[in-house]
Amino acid sequence: MEAPSWVVLALAWLAAAALLSKLFSFRRPHKQNRPSGPKPWPIIGNLNLIGHLPHQSLHKLSQKYGQIMELRFGSFPVVVASSSEMAKQFLKTNDHLFASRPQTAAGKYTTYNYSNITWAPYGPYWRQGRKIYLTELFSSKRLESYEYIRVEERQAFISRLYALSGKPVMLKDHLSRVTLSIISRIVLGEKYFSEYQSGSSIVTLEEFQEMLDELFLLNGVLNIGDWIPWIAFLDLQGYVKRMKVLRDKFDRFHDHVLEKHRVRREAGDFVAKDMVDMLLRLADDPDLQVKLTTDGVKGFTQDLIAGGTDTSATTVEWAMSEILRQPSIAKKATEELDRVIGRDRWVEERHSPTSLHRCNCEGDNEATPCCCPACPSPGSSRLQCSWL
Structure with missing residues (x-):
């Protein structure tokens, strides 16, 4: 039985996106001294490693990659601190640099377009x-x-x-x-x-x-x-x-x-x-x-x-x-x-x-x-x- 045309188009679109993602990753300059972390997949990054209890998944990863590690969630790099010393760097020593919030659908739709303090961007x-x-x-x-x-x-x-x-x-x-x-x-x-x-x-x-x-x-x-x-x-x-x-x-x-x-x-x-x-x-x-x-x-x-x-x-x-x-x-x-x-x-x-x-x-x-x-x-x- 032939697959519907929209399925073929969707698969072709995903394949093209994966290829472009791979090409851009080769061209991207590699910076030194980045935190260690698992190798990301094209498009999804490391989302496949996050289970239905994300905090437990991150804890297991930190046991392998250390108290600070770099993941990739889809299109975005994510740094995870898993010790009190590293958390202090983010939440106290350099809190002015990390005081903002990511722009999410939840912030847009459930908090009046980021109108509360929880999801409002720093500014x-x-x-x-x-x-x-x-x-x-x-x-x-x-x-x-x-x-x-x-x-x-x-x-x-x-x-x-x-x-x-x-x-x-x-x-x-x-x-x-x-x-x-x-x-x-x-x-x-x-x-x-x-x-x-x-x-x-x-x-x-x-x-x-x-x-x-x-x-x-x-x-x-x-x-x-x-x-x-x-x-x-x-x-x-x-x-x-x-x-x-x-x-x-x-x-x-x-x-x-x-x-x-x-x-x-x-x-x-x-x-x-x-x-x-x-x-x-x-x-x-x-x-x-x-x-x-x-x-x-x-x-x-x-x-x-x-x-x-x-x-x-x-x-x-x-x-x-x-x-x-x-x-x-x-x-x-x-x-x-x-x-x-x-x-x-x-x-x-x-x-x-x-x-x-x-x-x-x-x-x-x-x-x-x-x-x-x-x-x-x-x-x-x-x-x-x-x-x-």
Whole structure:
């Protein structure tokens, strides 16, 4: 049976592209002192070596090629640092060179065309957004003003767990719920997803959690079109289609939130009380170096909710897993809580930095994010550099 004409054309196109790729690789000057790494294939590079758990694949490769290695993902060279010493070079010593982000389909379709801080390229907009976060949204005074929200939701969380005593508990589900409840009240100003949900949201808690799960998944997948741009339009894995569906869901929710805030802002007795209020005020500020558009407000809002929900829940889950894995650490933590706090009062935020012992990486502690990072964040070099 003869193959369809489009199949023949596609195979001829791929063969020609592979030949051209090989020819260009011969003409490309070979630079000295490049990191070692596996030999790439034409077109796909080393993508064939990356499995469904990329971090494990990279770890196995690092055991063979060393703490710093060079791979090729499709059309792009990728440098992987696999030790704390090498990571320090990228994230601290030369962080200004690697502060940007690669341009991906996820950044384009799920974050309002790179309008949030997570995927925005390094430049005036990113620097302005970082300043807004530090001085307007996350100042010490601002965070202290939200303590009552954290207390209410934390007590509701503990009450739910107490009611489930003696039963199997999927801790991540409860942690995700309490962090989402806290963050939504701080960012959006309403109890959209709290224990005392007011019913004012156009999506349920379960629907919104599914949206967040899809957001994290699509921002972490290895999308072939990002690495081989000339076949991106084919959307071979179907990820871009899913990104567009998710974008529309978030856009509907954000439009609902912003409209409620705008109506409230028009009232005569309006007082800014949440982070969306502050972002809308900044959007009206003519003195901003880069105008904060409506898409920018939506991108920042989504960043605040997503970034404050899953990473916090994941970090606490890892800490609890370390406690359960090492009973001696659990015993030590319990004894210390009994000694410092007692059993007749709640642990308060003011106790954390001064009264309680800070452990090392072997238990529940402030080092947990270092031992069990919540998520990877790829960096993109802005300038050509050589420092090793």
